[in-house]
Amino acid sequence: MYPIExxxxxxxxxxxxxxxxxxxKGICTGRLKxxxxxxxxxxxxxxxxxxxxxxxxxFLYLWFCNRVSAQLxxxxxxxxxxxxxxxxxxxxxxxxxxxxxxxxxxxxSDKHFYVNLQNxxxxxxxxxxxxxLCGADSPCLITFDAVVDDPLNVFTVTIEIQDINDxxxxxxxxIIALEIIEFTSQGTQFILQTxxxxxxxxxxxxxxKLSDNQHFTLSExxxxxxxxxxxxxxxxPLDRETQNIHELTLTAxxxxxxxxxxxxxxxxxxxxxxxxxxIFTQEVYKVSVSENTPINSTLLSVTAIDQDEGSNALITYxxxxxxxxxxxxxxxxxxxxxxxxxxxxxxxxxxxKNYELSIQAKDGGGLMAHSKVLVEIMDENDNAPEITIxxxxxxxxxxxxxxxxxxIKVHDQDSGENGDVDCxxxxxxxxxxxxxxxxxxxxxxxxxxxxxxxxxxxITIMATDRGSPPFSTLKTIKLDxxxxxxxxxxxxxxxxxxxxxxxxxxGTSIFSIHASDIDxxxxxxxxxxxSSINADVSPVSSYLSIxxxxxxxxxxxxxxxxxxxEFQLLVTAKxxxxxxxxxxxxxxxxxxxxxxxxxxxxxxxxDRSDLASxxxxxxxxxxxxxxxxxxxxxxxxxxxxxxSYHFIPSSEPSPFSINQQTGEIRTxxxxxxxxxxxxxxxxxxxxxxxxxxxxTVTFSLIVxxxxxxxxxxxxxxxxxxxxxxxxQFYLVxxxxxxxxxxxxxxxxVIISKCRESKSSxxxxxxxxxxxxxxxPRMFSQYNDGTLPLPYSYNVCVALDSSESDFTFVKPKxxxxxxxxxxxxxxxxxxxxxKETLSSSNxxxxxxxx
Numbered sequence: 001m002y003p004i005e006x007x008x009x010x011x012x013x014x015x016x017x018x019x020x021x022x023x024x025k026g027i028c029t030g031r032l033k034x035x036x037x038x039x040x041x042x043x044x045x046x047x048x049x050x051x052x053x054x055x056x057x058x059f060l061y062l063w064f065c066n067r068v069s070a071q072l073x074x075x076x077x078x079x080x081x082x083x084x085x086x087x088x089x090x091x092x093x094x095x096x097x098x099x100x101x102x103x104x105x106x107x108x109s110d111k112h113f114y115v116n117l118q119n120x121x122x123x124x125x126x127x128x129x130x131x132x133l134c135g136a137d138s139p140c141l142i143t144f145d146a147v148v149d150d151p152l153n154v155f156t157v158t159i160e161i162q163d164i165n166d167x168x169x170x171x172x173x174x175i176i177a178l179e180i181i182e183f184t185s186q187g188t189q190f191i192l193q194t195x196x197x198x199x200x201x202x203x204x205x206x207x208x209k210l211s212d213n214q215h216f217t218l219s220e221x222x223x224x225x226x227x228x229x230x231x232x233x234x235x236x237p238l239d240r241e242t243q244n245i246h247e248l249t250l251t252a253x254x255x256x257x258x259x260x261x262x263x264x265x266x267x268x269x270x271x272x273x274x275x276x277x278x279i280f281t282q283e284v285y286k287v288s289v290s291e292n293t294p295i296n297s298t299l300l301s302v303t304a305i306d307q308d309e310g311s312n313a314l315i316t317y318x319x320x321x322x323x324x325x326x327x328x329x330x331x332x333x334x335x336x337x338x339x340x341x342x343x344x345x346x347x348x349x350x351x352x353k354n355y356e357l358s359i360q361a362k363d364g365g366g367l368m369a370h371s372k373v374l375v376e377i378m379d380e381n382d383n384a385p386e387i388t389i390x391x392x393x394x395x396x397x398x399x400x401x402x403x404x405x406x407x408i409k410v411h412d413q414d415s416g417e418n419g420d421v422d423c424x425x426x427x428x429x430x431x432x433x434x435x436x437x438x439x440x441x442x443x444x445x446x447x448x449x450x451x452x453x454x455x456x457x458x459i460t461i462m463a464t465d466r467g468s469p470p471f472s473t474l475k476t477i478k479l480d481x482x483x484x485x486x487x488x489x490x491x492x493x494x495x496x497x498x499x500x501x502x503x504x505x506x507g508t509s510i511f512s513i514h515a516s517d518i519d520x521x522x523x524x525x526x527x528x529x530x531s532s533i534n535a536d537v538s539p540v541s542s543y544l545s546i547x548x549x550x551x552x553x554x555x556x557x558x559x560x561x562x563x564x565x566e567f568q569l570l571v572t573a574k575x576x577x578x579x580x581x582x583x584x585x586x587x588x589x590x591x592x593x594x595x596x597x598x599x600x601x602x603x604x605x606x607d608r609s610d611l612a613s614x615x616x617x618x619x620x621x622x623x624x625x626x627x628x629x630x631x632x633x634x635x636x637x638x639x640x641x642x643x644s645y646h647f648i649p650s651s652e653p654s655p656f657s658i659n660q661q662t663g664e665i666r667t668x669x670x671x672x673x674x675x676x677x678x679x680x681x682x683x684x685x686x687x688x689x690x691x692x693x694x695x696t697v698t699f700s701l702i703v704x705x706x707x708x709x710x711x712x713x714x715x716x717x718x719x720x721x722x723x724x725x726x727x728q729f730y731l732v733x734x735x736x737x738x739x740x741x742x743x744x745x746x747x748x749v750i751i752s753k754c755r756e757s758k759s760s761x762x763x764x765x766x767x768x769x770x771x772x773x774x775x776p777r778m779f780s781q782y783n784d785g786t787l788p789l790p791y792s793y794n795v796c797v798a799l800d801s802s803e804s805d806f807t808f809v810k811p812k813x814x815x816x817x818x819x820x821x822x823x824x825x826x827x828x829x830x831x832x833x834k835e836t837l838s839s840s841n842x843x844x845x846x847x848x849x
Contacts, residue, residue: 072146074122075160078130083123086113086159089146090120093155103148108390108409110144113159130161131198138163138200145439149391152407154437165203165256169195171264172322176250178232178268179366181275182240189219190232191370195252195262196323203256211249216268218250223372224284232266240270274312274365278304285359285373291349292380299332302339304361304369311364320358320370328355332375341373349379350413381418381467386411387475390440396482397451405431406443406477410463418467426460426474433461443477451481452518485523485577489515491585496571499590502561510544511553513587515573523577526551533568533586540569544589553587561593562635595640595689601697603631614700617679621667627656630663630697632685642688647681648696654679656701671703678702 072093074086090097095105100117107115114125134140140161147154176193197204208230210218215236221229230250246268253261280302287300306313317339319329332355333344341357355375362368390407412419423433423441430447443459459477464470491513498511517524528551532540545554551573567589574582615628634641645663647654656679657668665681679701686694 072155072157073160074157075162076124076128077162077164078128079164079166080124080128082126086122086124088120089115089122089157093146095120095148103150105146105148107157108145108147110142112142113144115146128161130163131167133161135198136200145437147390147440149407152404152436152440152442154440163200163203165199165254165258165260167198167203168260169197169205169252169254169262170323171195171250171252171262172320174264176264176266178266179271179274180234180238180268181273181365182238182270183273184234184238184275186234186237188234190234191221191368192230192232192250192266193264193320194227194229194322195264197252197254197262198323199254199256203254205252206255207253209251209253210266211251213246213248215246216248232268238270244270246270269366271366274308274363274367276307276312276363277367278306278315278361278363278369280304280359280361280369280371283371285371286376287373288376288378289343289347290378290380291347292382293343293347295343295346296333298340298342299375300341300373302334302341302359302361302371302373304339304371306361306363306367308363308365312367314364315361316363318360318362320360322358325356325358327352328357328375331355332357334359347377349377349415350383353377379415379418381414381465381469381471383413383418384471384473385421385463385465386413387423387461387463387473389475389477392477392479394480394482395445395449396484397449398484398486399445399449401445401447403445404442405445405479406459407436408441408443408461408475409439410441411439412463412465414465414467418465420466421463422466423461423463426462429457429459431457431459449481451483451520452487454481455483456480483520483523485519485575485579485581487518487523488581488583489517489526489573489575490583491515491571491573493585495586495588497588497590499592500555500559501592502559502594503596504555504558506555506557508555509552510555510589511587513551513553513571513585515551515583515585517575519575519577523575525576526573527576529572529574530587531570531572533570540567543567544569546571559591561591561637562597564591566590593637593640595636595687595691595693597635597640598693599632599634599643599685599687599695601630601632601685601695603629604697604699606697614702617667617671617701617703619671619703619705621671623667623669625667627665627667627701628699629665630658630683630685632663632695634687636687636689640687640689643685644688646684646686648684650680650682654681656681658683665699665701675703677704 072089076086090100090105095103097118097120100115100120105115105117107113112125112128114123115121116123130140133142140163142159142161144157145154146157171193173193178190180188180190192208195205195208205228208218208220208228210216210230210232215234215238217233217235219231219233221231223229230252232248248266248268249263250266251261251263253259281304282302285300285302289297289299293299302317304315304317306315316336317334318336319325319332319334321329331343331345331347331352332341334341339359339361354377357373357375359371359373360368361371388409388411390409392406395403395405408423410421410423412421425431425433425443430445430449431443432446434442434444436442443461457479459479461475461477462472463475464472492515496511496513500510504510513528515526515528517526527548528546529548530540530544530546530553541556543556543559545556546552547554551571569587569589571585571587572582573584574580617627618625621627630645632643632645634643643663644660645658646660647656647658655668655671655675656665658665658681663683663685665683681699681701683697683699684694685696686692
């Protein structure tokens with residue numbers, strides 16, 4: 001089956017109860033040729049006579065035309081039942097019935113017919129009344145468009161409604177009253193009221209009949225427009241005294257099958273002498289008036305002349321009401337005295353184009369004359385074009401140029417140039433209008449779309465007619481551009497750098513990275529992932545994790561600057577489109593150092609023996625002589641690794657100084673024989689961190705010419721010191737045992753007294769009252785080898801080891817902490833004891849020498 005627009009010949013189809021034919025229009029000549037069934041029969045007769053070349057010439061003529069467009073014409077009788085089949089319109093248009101739904105076949109702007117897409121038949125939607133649709137117009141045509149969307153084809157379908165004899169003739173008045181002077185001469189004619197028949201042609205009024213009587217006969221008169229008027233003819237003189245009223249029956253008969261008729265009563269009153277009838281100056285008056293004529297504007301004046309005198313010549317003008325002109329009479333007003341006809345309502349060419357008015361002139365004696373006024377309404381450009389949007393569809397942004405987005409219909413109710421419409425698109429938009437038919441336009445794209453630049457277009461269409469002045473109509477179509485995943489996620493920087501303090505808490509968020517995607521929906525939903533760039537670093541998942549939704553980075557472990565100072569990550573952002581797009585960036589993480597390492601003293605080594613901590617200072621040393629050097633390192637970096645060296649102040653002045661930057665220990669003066677032979681200095685090494693960390697080392701500096709001078713005493717001093725320390729250890733153990741037994745005894749005594757006492761069932765807490773409150777920091781400072789608080793003891797050490805004394809101090813509420821001995825190497829306690837012993841030994845050696 002081929003589309004009808006591809007045919008280059010004329011098809012003839014006939015069927016019952018209707019017939020149809022195709023209009024074939026050749027745009028090369030601009031002429032319209034209508035071929036009816038009767039024309040086909042004539043051509044067949046000519047072919048039988050040997051004139052087949054004429055038909056062949058017609059087909060060749062059509063073949064050479066540039067374009068052929070088809071128009072279907074159906075003819076059906078009025079009063080067809082609802083859902084009656086007119087024809088198979090799909091077959092007549094050459095369309096495949098199976099594809100009607102897929103191609104969206106439909107008819108536009110019609111309320112009388114519909115199409116069944118299952119079989120392609122055209123049906124009557126409701127009963128059709130030709131008289132209600134077209135009135136007296138002939139032929140009665142209903143035109144609509146049949147549209148196929150894909151591909152777009154528009155066909156014009158015209159249906160002619162054939163008249164049937166379904167209305168009888170009707171007289172507007174049931175009684176026609178006439179007054180006739182009794183001496184009216186024979187042959188006088190009296191015009192009677194006509195009957196109205198809404199049908200047309202042969203089905204309208206064809207003849208009139210008058211009932212039998214002795215005085216009157218009936219004749220018919222045909223007007224210039226073909227209508228018949230009944231006239232009463234006086235055949236026999238009247239005698240008012242004999243019979244003053246005559247009643248006759250007037251019958252109007254149409255020519256339909258079956259024949260229909262209507263009757264009215266003609267009542268004739270016999271009066272005296274008014275023997276002249278009014279006569280209109282024109283049988284038919286014609287006037288053309290603009291539809292914009294104001295109300296109460298005078299259109300024309302009708303005039304009737306009566307040769308009588310007096311009251312018989314006084315003429316009164318009026319409209320004659322009929323069944324078909326009630327609307328016309330309401331639109332106009334006639335002055336009964338002078339015959340001026342003026343507008344009574346607003347005229348509208350689009351509603352009624354022509355009015356027919358029946359005018360009556362009646363004199364004072366009752367004689368009447370009739371005339372007709374034809375009013376033609378002239379069209380004015382008083383209607384703006386109408387724009388109807390048939391289909392609008394959103395398009396993806398990757399649509400190719402030429403994609404159709406909408407189909408619009410443009411219509412103007414005016415006629416002629418006032419109804420010719422030009423249509424354009426307002427503004428700079430990537431769309432254009434393409435004329436599909438006389439009324440339809442397609443809106444198609446001219447460029448590719450980019451939703452990220454423009455996500456929505458407002459397409460404004462302006463339709464302007466060619467009237468003067470022209471009228472315009474604007475219609476705006478909102479078109480949404482659908483997103484396509486054509487943009488990958490984008491990071492704000494190609495590389496990122498962040499700094500993290502070492503010793504961080506695991507699970508802490510250390511950085512947040514973000515990539516933006518200018519698409520929308522799932523196309524813009526970004527998922528993050530990380531991978532390691534450093535090949536020598538463990539899997540990145542052991543160090544970091546990333547929130548796949550928002551890009552937050554979390555530490556999986558605590559970082560150590562001394563082990564790993566920096567590493568690089570490859571961060572990937574991937575959208576959820578189909579297919580998905582991704583982009584990468586590099587993140588460099590620098591581990592920032594914290595002051596978490598105390599200085600480490602390399603020289604003198606903390607692990608060496610007490611013997612090695614002695615340094616010999618030559619007695620003949622000059623001032624600023626380098627004695628020794630403290631060497632220390634710090635595993636931290638930067639400010640945290642800057643070391644400074646200091647002496648811990650002592651109660652006795654020292655003849656030595658230390659360089660804070662290098663750690664060199666120098667003499668500050670020259671020694672003499674009166675100076676002490678042994679000096680003890682404590683060197684504090686601290687870093688520059690916040691808070692600062694430190695380490696200490698103790699030096700015993702012996703002033704002598706050589707080591708051999710002090711070696712014997714030094715060895716004895718060490719031995720005495722070892723025996724003294726062993727004795728002190730045993731004394732401490734004894735003190736602890738005695739204290740424990742004392743406390744247990746006191747507790748037992750208190751418990752026994754509590755049992756004996758009945759009047760005091762409860763006691764206060766012993767733990768809070770037995771001893772005074774001590775600073776908790778004292779416990780941690782003096783708990784290595786000393787007696788537990790609140791016990792304290794004094795140690796008195798003589799120069800001779802045999803004179804040393806150890807005295808216990810009884811517990812008190814306020815125990816002085818000045819007597820407590822520190823067990824570390826801060827220069828108090830054992831070190832003082834060693835120093836004292838060494839000094840005494842050195843003094844003995846010097847005395848002997």
